[in-house]
Amino acid sequence: MKKSFVIINKELKSYFLSPIAYLVLTFFLLISGFVFYIVLAEAVKNLTLNPYFNEPINVPSLIISTFGGFVGTLFLFLGPLITMGVYADERKKKTLELLLTSPIRDGELILGKYFSGLIFILILLLASYLNVLILFYVSKPDLLPTLGAFLGLILFAASLVSLGNFVSSLTENQIVAAIITFILFLILWFFDIFTRESTTGWRGVLGYLSPLKHLQTLQRGVINLYDIVYFLSFISFFLFLTYRSIESLKWRS
Amino acid sequence: MNKGRLGLILIAASLVVIAGISIFYSIKKMWFDYFSYIYIGAGAIFLIGLILNFDNIVEYFKTRRGIYSLNSVVSILLFLGILVLVNYLAFYHNKSLDLTPNKINSLSPKTKKVLKNLKGEIKAIAFYKKVDDKLRSMLEKYRDTSPKFQYEIVDPDKYPDVAKMYNVKYYNTIVITNGKKNELVDSVDEAKITAAIIKVTSNRVKKVYFLLGHGEKSIKDKNVTGYSEIAKLLKENNFKVDEFSILDKQKIPDDCTVLVIGGPKEKLFDKEIKIIEDYYRKGGSILLLVDPMEKYRCGDLLKFWGLRPENLFVVDVNGLFFGGQLGIVLVKNYPKSVITSGMSGKVSIFPLVVPLKTGEKGKFEYEKFLETSPFPGSFGVKDINSYLREMNSQGGKIRFRKGLDVPGPFAFGYVVKSKDKKNGRGRFIVITSAGFITNTFIKDNLNSDIFLNSVNYLAQDESLISISPRKPEDKRIYLTASGIMTIFYVSVVLIPLLFFIIGVVVVVRRRRLK
Structure with a gap:
């Protein structure tokens, strides 16, 4: 396992010593900050200052879930860009062979690569949640549901990274990896949207397969055992596929 | 063409057919009998294709590559199988944790x-x-x-x-x-x-009894003034329906879930009234429909619940306009109540109603759910005969006579709730218009819904009525325009800028080190 940390260290260094990471971060925070501001301003205008709105409403939690949903959508676009190069780039530069013949075991390599991508996306997530801290300053949001929603986003991002890693291991072309990851995740995303109207039969199964459905439950402030199991299964399945795919490189060539 | 290639073509063709039928079925939701035969046929062709390729397959799996890929595929399928099983178990033995303080995501x-x-x-x-x-x-x-x-x-x-x-x-x-x-x-x-x-799953059938013996409307009466249609509707809604007379049995039947008293024409005996009151005290549910056409307006029955029928003839301007008859009451706006929630804007029609006065409060709470339109939409006339005479002499125009007539609105439907279990544990609803669910009146309006909702409410389990919707804690954010501007500067300018500066510092320092 120690060697995984070596990989993580090396990968994160290469992320954070290049200007691109900071440009991505700045860009991401600019968009999410702007959305946060819009959501907050609208909520204050329409829900708090509207004298006709008498129903009890939890404005901070509404803002947090809307913001969380948006950050999740943003990940859908950003995730593939972060993971596209993980293996594809190394394969193209022929450095992956070096890694594979080094004394690092395949599993360690895969976990190291996986967690470095995940840590990078978590830094993005944490930075964007600075906005939510502001919310704690101007109002009293409920802490537990906020943490639950945050956990949802972490698991969601972790799933996205594991799928992205797998796709990246299949090709030498980064752009192809990014596009395929995006399309696959988009399809899974739409599984939820197309099956919202029914839980019966195959539509129930398709809906269950969509990460969006499970993310939404966590965003509502509910933790279901099966939501957690789903995300962990999703992550481990694609890590396992990555493992098999990297392993196959040895005997396929 | 060699054997292997033919086999591949067969496999491909059979897969296309199977996929085609599956897609057609999932979109059109239609399954024809011959589909099954085609399915089986395609499956057979698939197998033939495999057999034709048998040698090639065996050859492939003899190579190192073949062994490894077989190993890979099998291990992936196995892993997937385990995950499916784990998810299945988690879904069917789910534990749920609601993090919200008011538990707004949880059921009672x-x-x-x-x-x-x-x-x-x-x-x-x-x-x-x-x-x-x-x-x-x-x-x-x-x-x-x-x-x-x-x-x-x-x-x-x-x-x-x-x-x-x-x-x-x-x-x-x-x-x-x-x-x-x-x-x-x-x-x-x-x-x-x-x-x-509960109603769909429980085997216990709830039974609605209609009282007989005092000229009440009968569920066997198929004439315009009968209740046969409403009885049919109750049966459609999983109720059993029957009629009975207290005089025969000296009591309310034991299997009675809801007792409907549908417009008695004659006074009930004191003994009968006592049996009904006892039934209520012990937890029985009663729907009383007073018939305003009759002289007897159940005043003696209503007294127990602190209600009094008023001796007024209600004139409803809309009712007259749409119903064509003086006395018809049209209701479109409903007071907020368990019976009429969500009905606002839809029409119900009542042929004659009697206004109800609530007595001293204390023992009971009254939730009114039916009411005539506010004045000048409706008003009450004390002596209808003299009013009619006057009306006819003035060319048939209806007119409110100040001083003589009473301005509306008038409540004529109440859910009565006992404040103390000592006053009675049952439930009681009164509507002073026995005619509103007769065979002519329940069509094309909300009348039957009002009746069904009433019966459903009366037949409900005690514990269910206490389920009230969970509401989120009321939390608002109060910010001035300058406060919102500050948030703009922090969220959109400060935070991104901070990370941008860190980036510049890191990159510049690294360049210098080189």
């Missing part, structure tokens, strides 16, 4: 118990034009609590046949069904949905 303990004891599958079919957030989150709560609960949201305009199958007449109706029995629910309300689930 009563509902949870009902769902836990479900034996078969229950399906909710919601007939909504648009997928409503409130509806979906409510159905999701049920779904998350029990995997035996399924739901479907159907647009009744797109599938009118499905709506017709379940007897759905209005938008935003939810049908609860177990495949055999159906129950209609008219709003996204936990108490109502759970009550419907």
Whole structure:
């Protein structure tokens, strides 16, 4: 396992010593900050200052879930860009062979690569949640549901990274990896949207397969055992596929 | 063509056929008998293809590559199988944790118990034009609590046949069904949905008895003034229906869930009144329909609940206009109550009503759910004969006579709740218009819904009525315009800038180090 940390260290260094990471971060925070501001301003205008709105409403939690949903959508676009190069780039530069013949075991390599991508996306997530801290300053949001929603986003991002890693291991072309990851995740995303109207039969199964459905439950402030199991299964399945795919490189060539 | 290639073509062709039929079925939802034969045929061709390729397959798996890929595929399938199993177990033995302080994502303990004891599958079919957030989150709560609960949201305009199958007449109706029995629910309300689930699943049949013996309207009477249609409607809603006379049995039948007293024409005996009151005290449910056409207006019965019929003839301007008869009352706006929630704007019609006065408050609480329009929409006339004479002499125009007539509105439907169990543990509803559910009046309006809602309310389990919707804690954010501007600067300028500066510092320092 120690060697995984070596990989993580090396990968994160290469992320954070290049200007691109900071440009991505700045860009991401600019968009999410702007959305946060819009959501907050609208909520204050329409829900708090509207004298006709008498129903009890939890404005901070509404803002947090809307913001969380948006950050999740943003990940859908950003995730593939972060993971596209993980293996594809190394394969193209022929450095992956070096890694594979080094004394690092395949599993360690895969976990190291996986967690470095995940840590990078978590830094993005944490930075964007600075906005939510502001919310704690101007109002009293409920802490537990906020943490639950945050956990949802972490698991969601972790799933996205594991799928992205797998796709990246299949090709030498980064752009192809990014596009395929995006399309696959988009399809899974739409599984939820197309099956919202029914839980019966195959539509129930398709809906269950969509990460969006499970993310939404966590965003509502509910933790279901099966939501957690789903995300962990999703992550481990694609890590396992990555493992098999990297392993196959040895005997396929 | 060699054997192997022919085999590949056969495999490909059979797969195309199978996929084609599957896609057709999933989109069109139609399955023809011959599909099954084609399916089997395609499966056979697939097998033949495999057999033709048998040698090649065996050859492939003899190579190192073949062994490894077989190993890979098998291990992936195995892993996937385990994951499917784990997810299946997690879904069917789900534990749920609601993090919100008011538990707005949770169902009441009563509902949870009902769902836990479900034996078969229950399906909710919601007939909504648009997928409503409130509806979906409510159905999701049920779904998350029990995997035996399924739901479907159907647009009744797109599938009118499905709506017709379940007897759905209005938008935003939810049908609860177990495949055999159906129950209609008219709003996204936990108490109502759970009550419907109980009703669909329980074998105990709820029985509605209609009182006889004093000229009440009969459920066997198929004439315009009879109750035969409403009895049919009750049966459709999973109630048993019967008639009885207290004089025969000297008591209310033991299996009586709701007692309907449908417009008695003659005074009840004191002994009968006492039996009815006792029935109420011990927890019985009563729906009293007073007939304003008669002299006897159940004053002696109503006294127990502190209510008094007023001797007024109600003139409703809209009722006269639409009904063509003096005395017809048209209701479009309903006071907020358990019976008429969600009915606002829809019309119900009452042929003659008697205004009700509530007595001293203290023992009972009164929730009015039917009321005539506010003045000048309705007013009460003390002596109808002299009013009619005057009206006819003035060319048939209706007119409010100041000083003589009483301005509306008048309440004529009450849910009476006892404040103290000592006053009685039952439930009581009164509507002073026995004619409103006769065979002529229940068509094309809300009358039957008002009646059914009343009976459903009276027949409900005690514990369900106490389920009230969970509401989020009221939290608002108060910010001035400058406060909002500050947030703009922090969120959109400061935070991104901070990371940008860190980036510049790191990159510049690294360049210098080089």
